[in-house]
Amino acid sequence: MIGDWFSVGEEDEWIPGSIGEDVLRHQQKVQEAIKNNLADMVSEERIGLSDGSRVVSVPLPALKEFRICYDHNRGESVGHVGSQNGDKGADSSGPGGKLGGQEPGVDVEETSVSLEEVQRMIFQDLRLPDLDPNRRADGSGMTSVKPETLSLIGPKTQWQRRATMRAHLRRQARIGRPVPGRLAPEDLRFWRYQDDPDAHGGAVVLAMMDTSGSMGSFEKYLAKSFFYWTVEFLRQNYSRGVDLVFLAHDVRAREVDEETFFHRGASGGTVSSSVYRLALDIVKERYDLTHYNVYAFHFTDGGNLTSDNGQAEELGLELKEHANFFGYGEIHDTERSPSPLYQGLSDKGVDVIILRDTQDIFHALYQFFGPRTGGMHANI
Amino acid sequence: MLTSDKIRELLQRVSPVIESSGLEVPHIHFELVGKNSLSAIAAHSGMPTRFGHWSFGKAYHRMKTEHDYRLTQIYELVINNQPAYAFLDRETSPAQALLIMAHVAAHVDFFWHNRLFFATAHDMVAKSAWHQRQIEDWRRSYGKESVESLIDAAMILMDFTGESTLTWLSRPRSDDLLGYVAAHAPSLEHWEREVLMMLRAEARYFWPQQLTKITNEGYATFWHLRILRQMPLTAEEIWDVSRLHTKVLQTTTPQLNPYRLGLAIYQDLERSKGLDAVWQARDELDDVGLVRCGLHEDMMESAGLALFKPADTEPEPHGAPFAAMKMQLLRDLENAGIPHLTVIPDVSGSDLVLVHHHDGRDLDFAILPYALEAVAKRLWRGRVLLHTIQNRIARTVSHDGCHWTDTATG
Numbered sequence: 001m002i003g004d005w006f007s008v009g010e011e012d013e014w015i016p017g018s019i020g021e022d023v024l025r026h027q028q029k030v031q032e033a034i035k036n037n038l039a040d041m042v043s044e045e046r047i048g049l050s051d052g053s054r055v056v057s058v059p060l061p062a063l064k065e066f067r068i069c070y071d072h073n074r075g076e077s078v079g080h081v082g083s084q085n086g087d088k089g090a091d092s093s094g095p096g097g098k099l100g101g102q103e104p105g106v107d108v109e110e111t112s113v114s115l116e117e118v119q120r121m122i123f124q125d126l127r128l129p130d131l132d133p134n135r136r137a138d139g140s141g142m143t144s145v146k147p148e149t150l151s152l153i154g155p156k157t158q159w160q161r162r163a164t165m166r167a168h169l170r171r172q173a174r175i176g177r178p179v180p181g182r183l184a185p186e187d188l189r190f191w192r193y194q195d196d197p198d199a200h201g202g203a204v205v206l207a208m209m210d211t212s213g214s215m216g217s218f219e220k221y222l223a224k225s226f227f228y229w230t231v232e233f234l235r236q237n238y239s240r241g242v243d244l245v246f247l248a249h250d251v252r253a254r255e256v257d258e259e260t261f262f263h264r265g266a267s268g269g270t271v272s273s274s275v276y277r278l279a280l281d282i283v284k285e286r287y288d289l290t291h292y293n294v295y296a297f298h299f300t301d302g303g304n305l306t307s308d309n310g311q312a313e314e315l316g317l318e319l320k321e322h323a324n325f326f327g328y329g330e331i332h333d334t335e336r337s338p339s340p341l342y343q344g345l346s347d348k349g350v351d352v353i354i355l356r357d358t359q360d361i362f363h364a365l366y367q368f369f370g371p372r373t374g375g376m377h378a379n380i
Numbered sequence: 381m382l383t384s385d386k387i388r389e390l391l392q393r394v395s396p397v398i399e400s401s402g403l404e405v406p407h408i409h410f411e412l413v414g415k416n417s418l419s420a421i422a423a424h425s426g427m428p429t430r431f432g433h434w435s436f437g438k439a440y441h442r443m444k445t446e447h448d449y450r451l452t453q454i455y456e457l458v459i460n461n462q463p464a465y466a467f468l469d470r471e472t473s474p475a476q477a478l479l480i481m482a483h484v485a486a487h488v489d490f491f492w493h494n495r496l497f498f499a500t501a502h503d504m505v506a507k508s509a510w511h512q513r514q515i516e517d518w519r520r521s522y523g524k525e526s527v528e529s530l531i532d533a534a535m536i537l538m539d540f541t542g543e544s545t546l547t548w549l550s551r552p553r554s555d556d557l558l559g560y561v562a563a564h565a566p567s568l569e570h571w572e573r574e575v576l577m578m579l580r581a582e583a584r585y586f587w588p589q590q591l592t593k594i595t596n597e598g599y600a601t602f603w604h605l606r607i608l609r610q611m612p613l614t615a616e617e618i619w620d621v622s623r624l625h626t627k628v629l630q631t632t633t634p635q636l637n638p639y640r641l642g643l644a645i646y647q648d649l650e651r652s653k654g655l656d657a658v659w660q661a662r663d664e665l666d667d668v669g670l671v672r673c674g675l676h677e678d679m680m681e682s683a684g685l686a687l688f689k690p691a692d693t694e695p696e697p698h699g700a701p702f703a704a705m706k707m708q709l710l711r712d713l714e715n716a717g718i719p720h721l722t723v724i725p726d727v728s729g730s731d732l733v734l735v736h737h738h739d740g741r742d743l744d745f746a747i748l749p750y751a752l753e754a755v756a757k758r759l760w761r762g763r764v765l766l767h768t769i770q771n772r773i774a775r776t777v778s779h780d781g782c783h784w785t786d787t788a789t790g
């Protein structure tokens with residue numbers, strides 16, 4: 001009997017609803033794992049050096065399904081030689097079809113997360129400290145709005161009568177009646193407003209880095225990583241209105257472009273006052289303090305010339321007076337006591353930090369940009 | 381886009397050929413679903429409803445990604461159940477649906493006849509849905525955290541529910557680790573033991589399928605090819621069907637394609653010994669058996685098999701004498717690639733003592749501590765000991781939930 005052995009259905013109720021919850025729970029676990037690994041990720045070299053890959057593989061032990069199994073990385077197993085190799089006649093449009101889908105796939109030990117995802121999680125608690133909105137900082141809120149274009153939908157308060165009438169008459173004319181009739185929904189026109197950020201003002205971040213000969217590859221790596229994350233953070237959270245000024249110094253200070261700043265070599269001694277003086281000059285010339293929030297960060301290995309310590313401290317404090325915030329970071333790869341400049345600045349209330357290993361990049365970010373109340377390392 | 385009417389029409393077309401082929405097909409319910417539903421059901425290993433666990437979400441996410449990037453595509457899912465269910469992708473072309481129907485019919489015939497499935501539950505769709513409801517209730521009563529960690533740990537032992545497929549021997553077996561723990565773990569609550577037994581029932585249901593991937597897929601591929609060749613098809617349909625068939629047989633280094641290997645063996649069986657040998661293989665063999673008696677030296681060339689070191693990032697195929705290659709393949713397939721573990725009932729009762737029956741392959745010591753830790757912490761709530769061999773040295777490893785020890789005992 002034909003037709004006896006089968007039935008056919010097209011019901012939606014077969015679709016497993018619970019998979020949604022499983023997916024959510026999995027994503028939640030991914031987020032938790034990322035959060036627990038943030039400090040490691042910030043110091044991850046592949047991210048810090050921004051080699052162009054936008055996806056990072058994060059080892060997430062919490063998400064691995066551990067089993068009692070053979071060590072598949074040892075020994076050999078039998079498999080097919082891929083049909084793509086040499087066999088050009090084969091259908092190359094799509095690799096592999098599975099008629100059934102029951103066999104579980106290979107377990108991924110690492111979860112790939114996009115760089116954006118990691119950054120979002122890191123940056124969500126970070127702010128520019130003591131930002132004065134009256135200095136028109138980030139272009140939101142304090143901007144004016146002006147009508148830009150017309151749109152077919154909008155709130156009644158933005159109804160534009162003249163444009164509506166024009167559209168109405170045009171439509172009437174198209175159907176051969178050049179006189180006003182009844183308004184139809186498609187005749188309506190509304191103003192659409194666009195934010196117009198105040199062009200003058202905002203915030204400026206002065207990134208100051210010691211590039212003297214005593215800055216080894218480790219010190220440079222830490223300083224650059226910190227600035228890399230700072231720049232990314234500012235670009236993403238304050239897309240408008242944050243200027244970045246890159247200052248590199250040894251015995252002399254220069255303003256450099258971003259590319260040079262992150263990739264230049266190092267030589268010479270260290271005179272920190274030179275970079276503070278340059279920073280002060282730049283602020284005076286280009287960034288009116290009534291319009292700009294000024295943030296200054298200086299990273300060095302602490303090997304400042306002894307004769308310069310007095311002047312550096314003095315100029316550093318002057319910089320602190322002009323800036324909303326001045327952060328001073330010293331990078332030590334060994335256990336040694338902080339430099340006299342560190343002591344001096346610290347005693348006068350400058351925000352200082354010592355970085356000893358790669359995880360401290362994360363700590364520095366949180367100390368300088370993290371929530372002000374509730375301790376410096378509240379979010380770690 | 382297929383509709384249920386179109387499916388009915390196509391089934392009418394393929395029915396006479398299936399019936400005259402000799403396949404014995406009980407009632408199959410075909411269900412048309414979208415791609416996402418298919419991925420979701422596949423993430424549940426084929427069950428429309430299964431208990432909630434994040435690993436299914438992870439599997440779903442991976443399948444959906446693979447599908448979105450056109451890495452692999454799932455066309456159908458067959459569930460060994462009475463009645464049998466087949467889920468089809470709504471977006472398949474009609475000609476390809478003909479091939480898939482023939483493929484499905486052969487799968488169901490296989491489930492029906494193969495001796496490994498004699499003791500398999502025939503109502504797993506309903507049972508699994510019931511498990512889901514029960515576990516959901518317990519989740520509400522005892523908290524998400526507690527149920528999730530229980531399932532996390534139980535899944536480690538789901539690979540070890542007994543190597544035989546004959547469950548009606550209800551005598552406790554030493555290779556049924558999950559059953560042993562469910563019965564003898566000193567301080568589990570009643571509901572926790574019940575969860576373990578539910579997961580054990582599901583693992584038992586899937587176990588014969590794990591042992592018959594080549595046997596089953598090869599068989600279904602053998603038949604869809606044979607049935608389609610006997611059907612009057614238009615040139616366009618032939619092209620469409622061949623494209624899908626080629627895709628199914630496509631290989632990616634260094635994976636073993638069970639469809640391709642199985643098809644080669646069944647075709648060889650039929651050529652050399654006639655169709656009766658195919659029926660016999662269907663009735664009696666698992667993957668190990670099929671390869672042992674069906675893979676011959678003269679097929680090696682066309683089968684395209686090679687040895688690979690999976691650890692290499694770009695595995696290079698290297699040849700080996702036929703005997704060595706076959707031996708390695710049999711070892712890969714042995715016990716579905718899962719180590720042989722048994723439990724030694726401990727008289728003192730406080731430790732869970734496991735023995736790994738070493739066959740030349742070492743356990744993965746990188747993740748073993750984590751696996752034993754979860755079992756010790758959440759299930760046994762005491763020390764778990766495992767006797768094994770690593771690098772030719774007998775070792776006893778243990779985890780008590782806090783500490784991992786590893787001592788040479790030989």
